[in-house]
Amino acid sequence: MxxxxxxxxxxxxxxxxxxxxxxxxxxxxxxxxxxxxxxxxxxxxxxxSEIAVYTYNEEVRLAEVLKAIAEKENEGPAISHKEDDAKLKAYFREVLPEFDEDRVYTSDIKKVLNWYNLLQPKGLVTIEALTEKEPETEKQEEASE
The missing domain is CATH 2.30.30 (SH3 type barrels.)
Structure with a gap:
């Protein structure tokens, strides 16, 4: 999955x-x-897979944000989404330093952390699971060159 x-x-x-x-x-x-x-x-x-987080430069896919949390936490659980707002923003800044504070609300950060903590025990937010795999056709084309 x-x-x-x-x-x-x-x-x-x-x-x-x-x-x-x-x-x-x-x-x-x-x-x-x-x-x-x-x-x-x-x-x-x-x-x-269709959700993204605003940064000052671009939108970062949710999978990339979850991967950054997994790397920070060594694939363990993240802080609770019930922490106070200042602590949540500081934590999210460590994970995604460029997030746009005007467009990413505390409620969004709470959702991301809650989702991460729901998916983590099921093994869906491991670094390996969130790393995009190259399509087979691209690999074959590179090998034939």
Missing amino acids: SLQKILAISGKPGLYELKVQTRTGFVAESLLDGKKITVGLRANVSLL
Whole structure:
């Protein structure tokens, strides 16, 4: 399982794994308690692989931010998302020094840290798992040159 199938569903706590697409939406399984839910097409759903964090220069993909947290914590758990705002911002500045403080709110930092701490025990935020693999065709082209 990769971040490609992990969902954040607005109004629902935690994260979900996409299981099956249906005619009217899809079925997802909670990473918190393993319960399956049906989600309609009108629900506000975000794939973690499509989320990015604003910096002063560009947007950094969430996978890169999670990888930076994993490197900082040696693939262990991060600080709690329930810490005070100043501590959360200082921690996030260590992980992503260039984050845009005007556009990245404390609530965003809390979500990222909460998501990291949900995914970490499941082995989804290891440095190896978050490192992008080159597509096979690129490797073959380089080898043939």
